[in-house]
Amino acid sequence: MFDICKEQSRLGGSQRMKKTVISLLLLLVFSIFGFQCSFLERTENVEEDFWENPAQLDLDEIKKRGFIRAIVDNSSTSYYIYRGRRMGYEFELLKNLASTLGVRLHLIIKSDIGEAFQLLNKGKADIIAMNFAVSEERKKFANFTVPLGSMGTVLVQQKRSDALTKPIELEDKTVFIQKDAIFKSQLCSLQRNLGISFSIIEEKGDSDYFINRVVKDEIEYTVVDKVVALVNSTYYPDLDINMEISPKEDVAWAIRKNSPLLEEEINKWIKSKDKTGYIRTLYAKYFQNSKNSYFRTNSPFSSLAGNSISPFDDIIKKGADNLGWDWRLLASLIYKESRFDTTATSYAGATGLLQLMPVTLERFGVENPNDPLESLMGGVNYLKYLDKFWRERVPENNERIKFILASYNVGHGHVLDAWKLTRKYSKNPQIWNDVSHFLKLKTNPDYYLDPVVKSGYAKGHLAVNYVEDILILYDSYRVLIEP
Structure with missing residues (x-):
């Protein structure tokens, strides 16, 4: 989860060994108890630079093979099965895109964002459809489409008399978040701006997973996209999602850096669908119709709530x-x-x-x-x-x-x-x-x-x-x- 500090490369042999031992000890401590942003700011990624030489694969090759591969996660807003039918905001957008490109749609289901970027650059996927907030760090891994919309982030906790109402009250608390999500940098910015200290623990899993852990009282706090929190709050009325962590910012899909034709075609499609109102209509279907969302995601015939496909x-x-x-x-x-x-x-x-x-x-x-x-x-x-x-x-x-x-x-x-x-x-x-x-x-x-x-x-x-x-x-x- 954590890396060796930048200064390490300037140390001598024995100093380097000593520094490595200390870093490994810190790794153990923070893996168990979480981390604080002051530690992260002194670290860098020393994993293999998988993004440096992405697979050579663009729109022509995708059309020739006849299908496009997109990464989604299994969540109430992205992709799930309901009464045997495939549903989800990202799924319906991708299905429309594939039809526009004249190819079929193949989905890869992942919640691990780091693994998703690796699959993209290895040519195992062509799009990551996870509505990313675009950051300079992420631009290292991929290019991004024009925005499909905007999303803010909120703290999710249970409604209690001692529920937090202001970000400064996060002092000395522990927040669990999805690994490799933008929430980490947002929380770190919050710590710097407010001069407070709290622990952040990253784990694999999508936003629904962390919200369910809050509902079950396994963790006290998580941070998710506001629209995801709103959807979940319709069928978990005891959730408090009032505290804003970050205001709205543009979100987009990721594509390989060396796929300019695909990027151009997707951007053209997004602008066209935005102009016709298709994206807004689909957004309303999944994020604003709370009654339908409740029944779809809580049905025993939903992959999110049960393990049944049909009554038969x-x-x-x-x-x-x-x-x-x-x-x-x-x-x-x-x-x-x-x-x-x-x-x-x-x-x-x-x-x-x-x-x-x-x-x-x-x-x-x-x-x-x-x-x-x-x-x-x-x-x-x-x-x-x-x-x-x-x-x-x-x-x-x-x-x-x-x-x-x-x-x-x-x-x-x-x-x-x-x-x-x-x-x-x-x-x-x-x-x-x-x-x-x-x-x-x-x-x-x-x-x-x-x-x-x-x-x-x-x-x-x-x-x-x-x-x-x-x-x-x-x-x-x-x-x-x-x-």
């Missing part, structure tokens, strides 16, 4: 056991098909949780498609049939699941055609990436009229997107919902 989790788990799948993968398929609506009926006549056509319902013994368990098990039996169909052709389980999902969407005959084309053109028919290429080509008469093709024309690109949608959703379920 128990029977989904039963079906997944029968199928040999992770139940969260089956839940992802069901959400994609019906949004967990047992009465849903498609324009083509498909019904039930897994949207089975009448001929399939009859084939797999489903008499009442509106009965959740009966409908689900009919779909599971169909998935088992598809698994058996592909098992010898695609022995590896993780790859075979993609073939099964595509077959569920477009029919296994069309996927088999793509599999045959893959063999014909000397690609690997056991790898979905190769087969999906030819499935997308089934809109082209040069391919769907090929003699090896038996099922003819198909909008294969829709099936490929269908598979990716389910796997992206599954990835979120897997990270946010326990098995």
Whole structure:
């Protein structure tokens, strides 16, 4: 957490060793009891300069691969799962941005800001969408977009007769904050300006985590963005969020320094969405509609409050056991098909949780498609049939699941055609990436009229997107919902 002092480099051999020992002792003390800003001001970062040579990756490469990777955190204002649906202020902004860029959105969920900057510079992510207050220190790690808005910060404590009302009352107190957040420098400025001393303890975790610790009386004080505090105070009425730590300042997203085309395109998008009022509307949805926010974040079907995806989790788990799948993968398929609506009926006549056509319902013994368990098990039996169909052709389980999902969407005959084309053109028919290429080509008469093709024309690109949608959703379920 802490580094060796700058003066150390000017010491002689024995002095340097003595200084190192002292610093290590200080590290132990402050790791246990927190730190004060006077100590931090004499230190510098001696970690590897991961930001010096960022990965060479800009907008052209992102468009070529077809998706953009963004880092968000799992919080009531950024990104979470509610009744199977992905939600959050940052998520909806990013989804709109990806659509504007003509690419798909892949999310990376992190609360560790330092790790997020490392992933960005290593080329493992393209944007950090965490609404950063821009500081000179952070400009060392990345470039920042034009502002998406502004946020202030407040102290969060419980409502008590001895609750703090003025910053000067922080004297000798201990404040817990998110590691690598801007709150540290704000608190240090407060100490300098007021001439007071208090301890600051940095830990990993997002703002919701620290607020929950205050609610549970595990810690007395934390500091978070004011809008996050306001959202949490709607469903934790015993929170006191009245003390301002820092007034409003602009917040932005981070991008790699050597991605000027991406930066330019994002800035153009932000200005456009700000002009149309889209950002303000989205802000109101998540930060100003406290009633809706309360229900979304406190529902047992929210990844923030419970560990359930839908009211049908128990029977989904039963079906997944029968199928040999992770139940969260089956839940992802069901959400994609019906949004967990047992009465849903498609324009083509498909019904039930897994949207089975009448001929399939009859084939797999489903008499009442509106009965959740009966409908689900009919779909599971169909998935088992598809698994058996592909098992010898695609022995590896993780790859075979993609073939099964595509077959569920477009029919296994069309996927088999793509599999045959893959063999014909000397690609690997056991790898979905190769087969999906030819499935997308089934809109082209040069391919769907090929003699090896038996099922003819198909909008294969829709099936490929269908598979990716389910796997992206599954990835979120897997990270946010326990098995």
